[in-house]
Amino acid sequence: MTRLVKTVTEMEGRFEEKWVLVEDDGLVSWEAEAALRHVGHPTPRLTGPQRVSGAARYTVDVALPGMLHAAVLRSPVAHGRVTALQVAAAEAIAGVRAVLTPASELGFQQRSGPLHDEPLYAGAPLAVVAADTLAAAREACRALAPSIEPLPFTVDIETAWQEQRFDGDLHEEARGDVEAALAAAAVRVELVVSTPGQLQTPIEPHAAVAWWKPDELVCFIATQGMFDARAELAKRFDLPPERVRVITEYVGGGFGGKQNAGFEALIAAELSRRTGRPVRLVLDRHGEQLDGGCRPATRQTVRLGATADGMLTAIDAEALVEFGMSGWRAVTTPALTLYRCADVRGIEANLRLELRRGNAFRAPAVMEGITALEQAIDELAIETGLDPLELRRRNFADRDQSADLPYTSNSLLWCYDRAAELAGWPDRDRWREPQADGLLRGMGCAAQIWWGGGGPPSHASCRLGGDGVAQVVVGVQDIGTGTLTAARMVAAEELGLPLDRVTVRGGDTAPAIYGPVAGGSQTTPSVMPAVRGAAAAVRRKLLALAGDVFEAEPDDLVVDDGRIRSRDGGLDEPYTAVTAKLGQASIDGSGNRGPNPDGYRANTFGCQIARVAVDPGTGSVRVEGIWAAHDIGRVINPLGASSQVEGGILQGMAYALSEQRVIDRTTGVPVNATMDDYKVPTMMDTPPIVVAFAPLPDTLLNTVGAKGLGEPPIIPTAAAIANAFRHATGRRAAALPLTRARVLEAIA
Amino acid sequence: MQTPAPFGYERATSVDGAIASLQRLGPEARIIAGGHSLLPMMKLRLANPEHLIDINDLVELSYIREQDGEIRIGALTRHVALLKSELLARHFPVFADAETVIADPVVRNRGTIGGSLCQADAAEDLSAVCTAVKAKVVIRGAAGERVVGMEDFHVGPYQTAVGAGDVLTEVRLPLRPGSGSAHEKVERRAGDWAIAAASAAVWIAAGRITDVGIGLSAVGLTTIHLTRAEDLLRGQAPSEDLFAEAGAIAAADCSPGADGRGPIDYKRHLVGVLTHRALRRAAARAASQEA
Ligand SMILES: Cc1cc2nc3c(=O)[nH]c(=O)nc-3n(C[C@H](O)[C@H](O)[C@H](O)COP(=O)(O)OP(=O)(O)OC[C@H]3O[C@@H](n4cnc5c(N)ncnc54)[C@H](O)[C@@H]3O)c2cc1C
Numbered sequence A: 001m002t003r004l005v006k007t008v009t010e011m012e013g014r015f016e017e018k019w020v021l022v023e024d025d026g027l028v029s030w031e032a033e034a035a036l037r038h039v040g041h042p043t044p045r046l047t048g049p050q051r052v053s054g055a056a057r058y059t060v061d062v063a064l065p066g067m068l069h070a071a072v073l074r075s076p077v078a079h080g081r082v083t084a085l086q087v088a089a090a091e092a093i094a095g096v097r098a099v100l101t102p103a104s105e106l107g108f109q110q111r112s113g114p115l116h117d118e119p120l121y122a123g124a125p126l127a128v129v130a131a132d133t134l135a136a137a138r139e140a141c142r143a144l145a146p147s148i149e150p151l152p153f154t155v156d157i158e159t160a161w162q163e164q165r166f167d168g169d170l171h172e173e174a175r176g177d178v179e180a181a182l183a184a185a186a187v188r189v190e191l192v193v194s195t196p197g198q199l200q201t202p203i204e205p206h207a208a209v210a211w212w213k214p215d216e217l218v219c220f221i222a223t224q225g226m227f228d229a230r231a232e233l234a235k236r237f238d239l240p241p242e243r244v245r246v247i248t249e250y251v252g253g254g255f256g257g258k259q260n261a262g263f264e265a266l267i268a269a270e271l272s273r274r275t276g277r278p279v280r281l282v283l284d285r286h287g288e289q290l291d292g293g294c295r296p297a298t299r300q301t302v303r304l305g306a307t308a309d310g311m312l313t314a315i316d317a318e319a320l321v322e323f324g325m326s327g328w329r330a331v332t333t334p335a336l337t338l339y340r341c342a343d344v345r346g347i348e349a350n351l352r353l354e355l356r357r358g359n360a361f362r363a364p365a366v367m368e369g370i371t372a373l374e375q376a377i378d379e380l381a382i383e384t385g386l387d388p389l390e391l392r393r394r395n396f397a398d399r400d401q402s403a404d405l406p407y408t409s410n411s412l413l414w415c416y417d418r419a420a421e422l423a424g425w426p427d428r429d430r431w432r433e434p435q436a437d438g439l440l441r442g443m444g445c446a447a448q449i450w451w452g453g454g455g456p457p458s459h460a461s462c463r464l465g466g467d468g469v470a471q472v473v474v475g476v477q478d479i480g481t482g483t484l485t486a487a488r489m490v491a492a493e494e495l496g497l498p499l500d501r502v503t504v505r506g507g508d509t510a511p512a513i514y515g516p517v518a519g520g521s522q523t524t525p526s527v528m529p530a531v532r533g534a535a536a537a538v539r540r541k542l543l544a545l546a547g548d549v550f551e552a553e554p555d556d557l558v559v560d561d562g563r564i565r566s567r568d569g570g571l572d573e574p575y576t577a578v579t580a581k582l583g584q585a586s587i588d589g590s591g592n593r594g595p596n597p598d599g600y601r602a603n604t605f606g607c608q609i610a611r612v613a614v615d616p617g618t619g620s621v622r623v624e625g626i627w628a629a630h631d632i633g634r635v636i637n638p639l640g641a642s643s644q645v646e647g648g649i650l651q652g653m654a655y656a657l658s659e660q661r662v663i664d665r666t667t668g669v670p671v672n673a674t675m676d677d678y679k680v681p682t683m684m685d686t687p688p689i690v691v692a693f694a695p696l697p698d699t700l701l702n703t704v705g706a707k708g709l710g711e712p713p714i715i716p717t718a719a720a721i722a723n724a725f726r727h728a729t730g731r732r733a734a735a736l737p738l739t740r741a742r743v744l745e746a747i748a
Numbered sequence B: 001m002q003t004p005a006p007f008g009y010e011r012a013t014s015v016d017g018a019i020a021s022l023q024r025l026g027p028e029a030r031i032i033a034g035g036h037s038l039l040p041m042m043k044l045r046l047a048n049p050e051h052l053i054d055i056n057d058l059v060e061l062s063y064i065r066e067q068d069g070e071i072r073i074g075a076l077t078r079h080v081a082l083l084k085s086e087l088l089a090r091h092f093p094v095f096a097d098a099e100t101v102i103a104d105p106v107v108r109n110r111g112t113i114g115g116s117l118c119q120a121d122a123a124e125d126l127s128a129v130c131t132a133v134k135a136k137v138v139i140r141g142a143a144g145e146r147v148v149g150m151e152d153f154h155v156g157p158y159q160t161a162v163g164a165g166d167v168l169t170e171v172r173l174p175l176r177p178g179s180g181s182a183h184e185k186v187e188r189r190a191g192d193w194a195i196a197a198a199s200a201a202v203w204i205a206a207g208r209i210t211d212v213g214i215g216l217s218a219v220g221l222t223t224i225h226l227t228r229a230e231d232l233l234r235g236q237a238p239s240e241d242l243f244a245e246a247g248a249i250a251a252a253d254c255s256p257g258a259d260g261r262g263p264i265d266y267k268r269h270l271v272g273v274l275t276h277r278a279l280r281r282a283a284a285r286a287a288s289q290e291a
Helices: A048-053 A087-091 A134-143 A157-162 A178-184 A226-237 A262-275 A285-291 A333-337 A366-384 A388-394 A412-423 A425-432 A483-495 A523-550 A576-582 A638-657 A717-729 A740-747 B015-025 B038-043 B079-084 B086-091 B094-100 B105-110 B113-119 B125-132 B227-233 B240-253 B264-290
Strands: A002-011 A014-023 A068-074 A080-084 A096-100 A125-131 A147-150 A171-175 A187-195 A207-212 A217-221 A244-247 A279-282 A298-306 A312-322 A343-351 A440-450 A459-464 A470-474 A502-505 A557-560 A563-566 A572-574 A587-592 A604-614 A621-631 A689-693 B008-011 B029-032 B051-054 B064-067 B070-074 B136-141 B144-149 B154-156 B167-174 B179-187 B194-205 B208-217
Touching: A014 A587, A068 A134, A068 A262, A068 A285, A087 A096, A087 A134, A096 A134, A096 A262, A125 A134, A125 A262, A157 A298, A157 A312, A157 A343, A178 A298, A178 A312, A178 A343, A187 A366, A207 A262, A217 A226, A217 A262, A226 A244, A226 A262, A262 A279, A298 A366, A312 A333, A312 A366, A333 A343, A333 A366, A366 A388, A366 A440, A366 A638, A366 A717, A388 A412, A388 A440, A412 A425, A412 A440, A412 A604, A412 A621, A412 A689, A425 A440, A425 A717, A440 A717, A459 A483, A459 A523, A470 A483, A470 A523, A483 A502, A483 A523, A523 A557, A523 A563, A523 A576, A523 A587, A572 A576, A604 A717, A621 A638, A621 A717, A638 A689, A638 A717, A717 A740, A740 B264, B015 B029, B015 B051, B015 B136, B015 B167, B029 B038, B064 B086, B070 B086, B079 B094, B079 B105, B079 B113, B086 B094, B094 B125, B094 B179, B094 B194, B113 B125, B113 B167, B125 B179, B125 B194, B125 B208, B179 B264, B194 B264, B208 B227, B208 B240, B208 B264, B227 B240, B240 B264
Parallel strands: A068 A279, A217 A244, A312 A343, A470 A502, A621 A689, B008 B051, B029 B051
Antiparallel strands: A002 A014, A068 A125, A080 A147, A096 A125, A171 A343, A187 A298, A207 A217, A207 A279, A298 A312, A440 A604, A459 A470, A459 A587, A557 A563, A563 A572, A604 A621, B064 B070, B070 B167, B136 B144, B136 B167, B179 B194, B194 B208
């Protein structure tokens, strides 16, 4: 039955009640002990060979006949007024087809224009040129020779705080009386921590190729949300969504920074509309590092109160955020939810600076918050003399205290135990003994909480042809997480087919099968139930047809390993014994993600332990191992899942050790907006990583029992490393990343 | 900017041919060896040569051999060959120390010792190594061949004794008994350029340091040759205190600038620590050679 139901959906902690279309598929979630053939078994990535051989076509690889190339002129100053642009000189350059400036009348609407005559950060786009070649477009950008009158700017948190330059209101959430509880606490700790600005640094920069055809706008976009991109283009250009097609075959990394259509697709579409030619706009690396987005820097103060035996009685978390996402605050969310505590307060202020505004970056805000909170919890363990994991176990929260709701599942305690066991945590103090190589070693842990339950709307279709091969279509693009591989596994499971008899297509809005943006760790828990539903619909129809062919009762038939069998064993025929009779016809089914269970919160949890070695002579910190245990419900593809964890840990490690956007305070300009100076770790920096997943599917949440994993693994890594550093050296650095100079200062 | 400006290109078939082309095409022509320094500079338009003369076909410039009491290394010898050479490992382990931390396998498969030395980036590792082991280089030009010691090789930032019409053909490492050498480097991430690096070579006879060489990377406008610390060490018996004192001199005698790799005070401290460690390991290696 098809119904419209009202349900609560969540994306990165933003809850919304909305109407969604659901078709009841009658499926119940696979049980923990269900014997599954594909799901839960390590499976290589579907698109692996294409990716490594270069056959995969990313947006940057798209080349269309007659295509023009666009280049962006960016502000060299943090704040200024553009008093003149030499447009005629730019237009005079051979091959230039269009020049857009802030004065141009655009065919689309945007609240604050895409091009700026008063740039508010270094790297803000001032003008765009489309030309026959990229070289001509770039030359024209130089010819624009902007005259800029510099204006005052503020680029550091401290000054912005003193000047009270708030972006929006202070945000406060509290329960109980935190001040009274702190005053009464037997044990108190206070910790001030600064965290760096971090850049997503996708290997494929932001990119779009747009082709404004008479009857359709076709856009190839490096985006995490092709349907959101379509909606944005349709709305801005005032087109029916059906006349906008977004294609996103492969994405070379997004990490949160590639939402919607973005500047690139809007501008490319506008240039194509004007010139009648396809237009390619790909950020160069400098543009990407200046204007691709960032995780904003923070300065946080955490105060904790506890009883002598380590029961938390007060948590007070304050965060100053360097020009974060508009209207989005969650730095102090972990302080409000991770531990059981009656008297709690979180206060956040977003500061307006002349810097590129932050955007989503893998576990936005929550990672920053955990980085501070989990270091403070570590201090409390030291203060109370408790094992840091034991302290965390004692304060375990079995429900969401902010919402006052139970969790659909919560295996955090299992994660603590498993990580401890894998890391050899009980013996951790032996690493502090004098080491033969003169290094200081230590171990630290940190916990993680994140949403990631997903929800409707999310749809899939499945078509079984005469050859007995099933074609699944999903409404999402694979941003490198292995989504299409997981979809193939789920469909094969439900259809009883070998993997190689299921194909999966995504990355194109043309089939009009909707899927959500790949963000908030929602893809797997939203898309996989829809895939299962679509496959189940096909299976049912197939078995009904098998009943006709074999004169059997469909309910007595099952599918397995590409065959149709009767439960009593009397019948065992290949799929094709039925499908071959279809001729050119096919069996079609559709599926969708059902509503979330009422009265629950769905969250992911985890714990990571890090071991570090610190060289007291040079200040070098080397991570020697990370042990990660995460609760993500059912693991669809253990191979893909452990890759996700490894990638998250690497990015988290970089946040602790090397990655940092550095701004020159005298000019307001980032000084390391290149991949040479912005230090993303390499394979040779990668420590051994051991991954474990809690063996409990979330059967309440959806029909596959999975929660999401994109964000959770990045969240606790930096705090675990900082705590390991504390264990190794007895000192805590006031700021991350732990650069060598900072380390020597801390241990001096 | 990610593409070089237009340039002409030719492949040399002999060293003399390359020199003749350099003479003919003038100062805007450049040799290209591994291209791992020159091409990035061209893409960034920091270098805009009008002609490239590719010497990658000159296999006669690719060798590591022992001859006339020296180890001789052809200018086109790749990093990877230096890393894997048993001859070098036996006499000058400092090369393998450095080569394990120079860039990554992709760069090491192409980049050459000649290119490294001629690039003469102050942060470059092999210039410090060659300074420490007291190498000599062979430079050939229109007027013939000359041999220049490392002490006379660097003439300014990115400038060497190799002139516009010259080709560096060979690096020579004099073999002397009782030697030990080591390279110590700290970088921001694996395979990165040094924040600072110290190369040391010592020659020990009868419990005394008969000669010593120390070169520093990335802490001055050119590779730094630490003559004051060498003078202190020569003639002394190796000891921790002595090496610590040499480290202190190194920290004082380098001239780092503050940049994204670290502040000045940190770099000076680091140079002290790395010089001390390099000397300690070099001396330990010399001792084990002696035995
Ligand atoms: C990502 C990356 C990381 C790196 N990291 C390090 C590092 O950590 N440490 C380090 O030391 N180096 C590092 N390098 C540099 C690397 O070692 C280069 O290969 C080397 O510096 C240059 O060697 P090449 O053969 O590539 O020279 P090329 O780039 O071909 O040439 C460099 C210069 O030398 C000249 N030249 C070359 N050969 C001759 C010759 N025989 N006679 C006269 N002139 C000549 C050229 O004209 C040019 O001016 C790195 C490079 C890259 C790309």
